Amino acid sequence: MKVSCITFIFFLSFFSAFPQMNITIDGSLNFDSSTLSITEAGLDYSEDEKLTSTILLSFENSDDNDKSKYNWTLKISKTGDAVLVAKRTGPGSNANNQGSVKIYEGLDELTLTETETEFFHGNGEIVDVPVTISVSSSVTMGMGTTGADVVFTLYER
8 A cells, every 4th residue: 555645734713812922833744555464465454553653743823922821622634545543742842831731632643534623732832742543454455545634723721
């Protein structure tokens, strides 16, 4: 299986009291199928085979002078036919290096669908939150190329 296109689309949902928050990504998704251990027409194929890649998400207020703590929720969805799973693998860091990071949920694997689903939520500016995206391989998909778009949407909580 070859995954040729995984792109990210970001939407920010703004409310009158919600500041403009920026989501940034450090890294890119690269899936290398040479790591799969399929040797003879799927005889050695494990249903648990996944191609995984990690990115870092950062959530920062676009107004550098506003250091208020805002509660936010990150929702995630996807388009396309690839089977994708997302998981937050760490808390990230406080953007101002002061106090503890306030981030919750997202530590369990979440199979992405076209329906927007809450992924995790937090408080204030948090940087370098590690997120893994996995694509499940399947011998039933056959040869060819498949793709998907991952959509992150940030809401006031």
